[in-house]
Amino acid sequence: MAERTRVAVLLSGRxxxxxxxxxxxxxxxxxxDIVLVASDKPEAPGLTWAAGQGIATFAASPKGRPKAEFEGEIDAALRAAGVELIALAGYMRLLSPAFVAAWAGRILNIHPSLLPKYKGLDTHARAIAAGDTVAGASVHLVTEALDDGPVIGQTQVPVMADDTADTLAARVLVAEHALYPAALNGFLSAR
Incomplete structure (x- = not known):
């Protein structure tokens, strides 16, 4: 069996x-293997869950300081943990071009739309407003442009006639939970 890649997850919420x-x-x-879970929100529930699983955690608040200083702390924690790849999972901060360049080709993100459709926020409401019959999620490589890197995996979810942004989001999230691990494994197998 090939050696496992050391992955860090960056998150902002649960x-x-x-x-x-x-x-x-x-x-x-x-x-x-997930070797570190890091967050820009020290109170993020995801950190508590990860610590309870015996996974190392790191948190730093970006409030009131330069982005480069904050990202430098995150980068140092990643490198100290021997991280080889970063998986963004509900990390609600835009990464600087310098950070993306330092980890080029080694940052994945999951986004709740069928990219290239609906980059950014409010993806479910936008899909419903457009009259789309399918929505979904995409896993992509992170580049300097928002939600613009090469897509490495997607999954589709039907949009129901009575869907609200919240009901669609709940169904897409279930699909994300299957897509992200499969896409990450596939990406690493292909490397």
């Missing part, structure tokens, strides 16, 4: 996608 990545990493054929 970490449901992080939890699915951790669960999948325990499978014998997984290509990765």
């Amino acid at each position: 970490g449901s996608n992080m939890q699915s990545l951790v669960a999948a990493s325990r499978a014998p054929d997984a290509r990765y």
Whole structure:
């Protein structure tokens, strides 16, 4: 079996996608281990869950300081943990071009739309307003442009006639939990 890749998850909230990545990493054929969960919000519930699983955690608040200083702290924690790849999972901060360049080709993100459609926020409301019959999620490589890197995996979810942004978001999130671990494993297998 090939050596497993050391992955860090960056999150800002409850970490449901992080939890699915951790669960999948325990499978014998997984290509990765989650070695660090880091957040820009020290109170993020995902950090508490990860610590309870015995996973190292790191948090730093960006409030009131230069972005370069904050990202320098995150970068140092990633490197100290021997991280080889970063998985963004509900990380609600834009990464600087310098940070993206330092980790080029080694940052994945999951986005709740069928990219290139609906980059940015409010993806579900935008899909419903456009009259789309399918929505979904995409895993992509992170580049300097928002939600613009190469897509490495997608999954579709039907848009129901009575959907609201919240009901559609709930169904897409369930699909994300299956997509992200599979896309991460596939990406690492292809490297």
